[in-house]
Amino acid sequence: MLHYFKVSIPLIQEFKTSFGVQYQREAVILRYYDGEIEAFGEMVSDEYPGYSYEFNDAEIIVIKKYLAPILKKTQDPEEFSKLTEHIKGHNMAKAALEMMLYDYISKKEEKPLYKFIGRTKGYADVGISIGISSIDATISTVEKAVNRGYKRIKVKIQKGHDIELLKSLRGKFPNIPLSVDANQDYTLKDLETLKKLDDFNLEYIEQPLGKDDFIGYTKLKKEIQTKICLDESIESPESAIMYIEAGIADIINLKPGRMGGIGNTLKVIDIAKKNSVGLWVGGMLETGIGRSFNISIASLEDVKLPGDTSPNDKYFWKDITMEVFTMENGRIYPFNNPGIGVTIDYPNFIQVMKDGEKIID
Ligand SMILES: [Mg+2]
Known part of the structure; x- marks a missing residue:
């Protein structure tokens, strides 16, 4: 089962770069669950295509339409990367899923990701x-x-x-x-x-x-x-x-x-x-x-x-x-629990969640 969630987290202090000012971080979180293991990925694109041409709403479409169906064929991150090579660019969207699969297989092997x-x-x-x-x-x-x-x-x-x-x-x-x-x-x-x-x-x-x-x-x-x-x-x-x-x-x-x-x-x-x-x-x-x-x-x-x-x-x-x-x-120091070693603070997560959808059953 694959979900995406869009969360918007206010920053303690606005973050200004030559691109502009950011007051919150809008992140897209991916959650994969096979009935036993729960794995997560995070897309680094932003709300606005300032850092890169990639931006959240566009990449969600790329994930839904082109990348997520590949997860039905493989849960191996290397294999996944090979199977997505024919899709040009969109490396942030690809990374979000590939990294989620790294969390998944390291959890499966009960090893911390590092x-x-x-x-x-x-x-x-x-x-x-x-x-x-x-x-x-x-x-x-x-x-x-x-x-x-x-x-x-x-x-x-x-x-x-x-x-x-x-x-x-x-x-x-x-x-x-x-x-x-x-x-x-x-x-x-x-x-x-x-x-x-x-x-x-x-x-x-x-x-x-x-x-x-x-x-x-x-x-x-x-x-x-x-x-x-x-x-x-x-x-x-x-x-x-x-x-x-x-x-x-x-x-x-x-x-x-x-x-x-x-x-x-x-x-x-x-x-x-x-x-x-x-x-x-x-x-x-x-x-x-x-x-x-x-x-x-x-x-x-x-x-x-x-x-x-x-x-x-x-x-x-x-x-x-x-x-x-x-x-x-x-x-x-990286955490020593399996995979990325973090668990979701669901009450806080729900508070900052803006949007979400099940992509794969
Ligand atoms: Mg830099």
């Missing part, structure tokens, strides 16, 4: 991603994050909110591991600004140009020293190969929910490892369900850089899952 995947170091190093606000407010958030033990601070930037912000931050925190994420806000017309970023000893600049601006990145790479981390550009193993072989991607922000699932993520990890490309796991304001998948991937031994896999309490007052990830000395 042990089922293997190659684990047993924990994830945690960084923080700080949305756009005033310089003073950002300084105070950074101060709290440093005190809380986050291993890397990342601030969102956009045109006109960059150099002054970094001057202030570096003035106050000269030595912290600091990076910036532009969420595609710049073009080569902003080259002079992008070059100035070299002055701030950043770990990397994430996604400065458009996600498909391959030529722009080729040119930018020759002009700046700061490492380039790609996020939105890496939608699949194929795009990872393209940006790695061209020498553009120094670092990749892995998001299994964006890249078609865990199978594709493991492929990207292998390609990156062969080419000495750094890796960390990002987040899409996931609930405890998506967060648990991300933490399992972030705990792989080849994922060496601190990611954006924050504890649950950073974004939501109350999550839809019972178990809460907490951070100890900048580390988060």
Whole structure:
């Protein structure tokens, strides 16, 4: 039996990026139940196609019409991925189901997901991603994050909110591991600004140009020293190969929910490892369900850089899952219960649920 549920969870604080301001997280949760095992997946698309062309209402159609029928043929995630190859794109929708199947088979084998995947170091190093606000407010958030033990601070930037912000931050925190994420806000017309970023000893600049601006990145790479981390550009193993072989991607922000699932993520990890490309796991304001998948991937031994896999309490007052990830000395540990190891807090879930439907009997 397959259900989808749309939930809308208010954020503690609005999250502003160069795409816009978000006040709530509208997540699509998938639930598969075979009479014994209950497995979950979470789609990382949003209400609005700003981060990617994929958005919730469209992907629900793709799931209902094209992806869910494949579940009747197989419950094996690798097989499922093969059988969905003929459907172009829609990697967020594919990932939601593929990852749900990883939860399902690891529960069937009674292993926690991170042990089922293997190659684990047993924990994830945690960084923080700080949305756009005033310089003073950002300084105070950074101060709290440093005190809380986050291993890397990342601030969102956009045109006109960059150099002054970094001057202030570096003035106050000269030595912290600091990076910036532009969420595609710049073009080569902003080259002079992008070059100035070299002055701030950043770990990397994430996604400065458009996600498909391959030529722009080729040119930018020759002009700046700061490492380039790609996020939105890496939608699949194929795009990872393209940006790695061209020498553009120094670092990749892995998001299994964006890249078609865990199978594709493991492929990207292998390609990156062969080419000495750094890796960390990002987040899409996931609930405890998506967060648990991300933490399992972030705990792989080849994922060496601190990611954006924050504890649950950073974004939501109350999550839809019972178990809460907490951070100890900048580390988060995956749960040891079978699968993703989280259970649904149904009273809270029902409160935030907007919509839902049975897709398969
Ligand atoms: Mg990003």
